[in-house]
Amino acid sequence: MNPWPFVAAAYAIALTGTAALTLSSWFAMRRAEAEADKLSRGS
Amino acid sequence: MHVFANPARFLKIARPLTPLLGWSGAVLIAGALCAGLFLAPAERLQGESVRIIYLHVPAAWLGMAGWAAIAVASLMQLVWRHPLAAVAARAAAVPGAAFTAICLVTGSLWGRPTWGTYWEWDGRMTSMLVLLFLYFGYLALAGAEKEKDGEGRLTAIFGLVGAVNLPIIHYSVLWWRTLHQGQSIDFLRGTSTIDASMLWPLLASALGFSLLFGAIVLMRMRAELARNKVEARLKRMTVE
Numbered sequence: 711m712n713p714w715p716f717v718a719a720a721y722a723i724a725l726t727g728t729a730a731l732t733l734s735s736w737f738a739m740r741r742a743e744a745e746a747d748k749l750s751r752g753s
Numbered sequence: 754m755h756v757f758a759n760p761a762r763f764l765k766i767a768r769p770l771t772p773l774l775g776w777s778g779a780v781l782i783a784g785a786l787c788a789g790l791f792l793a794p795a796e797r798l799q800g801e802s803v804r805i806i807y808l809h810v811p812a813a814w815l816g817m818a819g820w821a822a823i824a825v826a827s828l829m830q831l832v833w834r835h836p837l838a839a840v841a842a843r844a845a846a847v848p849g850a851a852f853t854a855i856c857l858v859t860g861s862l863w864g865r866p867t868w869g870t871y872w873e874w875d876g877r878m879t880s881m882l883v884l885l886f887l888y889f890g891y892l893a894l895a896g897a898e899k900e901k902d903g904e905g906r907l908t909a910i911f912g913l914v915g916a917v918n919l920p921i922i923h924y925s926v927l928w929w930r931t932l933h934q935g936q937s938i939d940f941l942r943g944t945s946t947i948d949a950s951m952l953w954p955l956l957a958s959a960l961g962f963s964l965l966f967g968a969i970v971l972m973r974m975r976a977e978l979a980r981n982k983v984e985a986r987l988k989r990m991t992v993e
Contacts, residue, residue: 713802713866720859721786724808728782731851732775732965735972739771742979749986 760978763837767971775968781961788954796951805863807954811962812856816884817919818966819849820912823891824919827912830905837974839905840981842912843895844973848966850888857881868932876925877933880918887915 789807796803826842829835860878861871872878895908926935938945938952945952 711866713800716802716862716866717804720805720808720862721790723858723862724812724855727851727855728962728965731848732969732972735848735969735976736775739972739976739979742976742983746979746982746986749983 760837764975764978767975771968771971771975774964774971778961778964778966778968781957781964783961785954785958785961789951789958793951793954794948799867802863802866803951805859806951807958809856809859809863810955811959812852812859813881814959815962815966816849816853816856816881817922818963819845819852820884820887820915820919822970823849823912824916827909830909831913839909840974840977841970842909843899843905844970844977846888846892846895847973848969850885850892852962852966853881853885853888857885864932870932873932875931875933876929877922880922880925884918884922887918891915 786807789804793804793807795801822845823842826838826845830838830842857878860881864873865871891908891911894911895905898905898908926933937947947955
């Protein structure tokens with residue numbers, strides 16, 4: 711059995727999942743901190 | 754640890770640490786995976802499919818490390834009532850669950866060309882699947898408690914009790930010998946059955962993913978602290 715399709719699928723899933731998790735956490739943090747900053751500047 | 758329990762002090766450290774951990778982790782992962790794919794040799798029996806090890810093993814370690822972090826933070830929350838402990842425990846849950854899922858999927862993809870099957874109900878695989886379900890339960894419970902403005906004590910107890918699964922996962926390959934291979938690296942004795950040419954990319958990949966995991970936890974903690982701040986301010990403004 712050719713192992714390369716399995717290796718490629720594993721790398722694609724793991725790296726896409728890790729990138730999605732990192733980016734979603736980053737954007738959620740940026741959004742939440744911007745909102746908090748806006749509110750503290752406004753008050 | 755008590756020193757970092759203050760949110761303001763924590764943020765002062767977390768702000769420069771987040772990009773540092775994230776970028777160093779990303780660079781290390783890229784280098785380690787390139788080495789694993791192009792420099793490390795194929796395994797004598799498993800052939801090229803062994804290259805999945807550079808993702809599968811770090812993901813497994815981080816899935817377990819995520820729950821260990823939840824258990825430690827939960828203990829600190831219950832015993833010392835650290836204000837950041839509950840935030841830290843909740844922040845580790847999503848990345849922990851994600852890496853457990855990655856471990857299961859990559860293990861399945863490794864199993865098919867090596868064992869001839871995607872799945873086998875053996876001790877190691879089943880206990881990792883149980884860990885994923887524990888993460889789902891923890892996330893659901895944490896969400897429900899937060900919605901009801903609870904202190905998160907029930908979630909913390911669940912986090913502590915769930916840690917019982919960690920030694921089961923670790924020792925499963927010694928207690929039940931089925932398809933999954935036995936222990937290859939013994940950190941306590943400092944020994945490994947993996948050849949050095951394959952071991953160093955594996956350890957570099959594990960370190961890279963660990964640094965990135967740390968950055969993700971910090972990002973999620975900072976996001977929750979900012980949301981809590983907004984919520985508290987809005988409540989105060991409503992009262993005034």
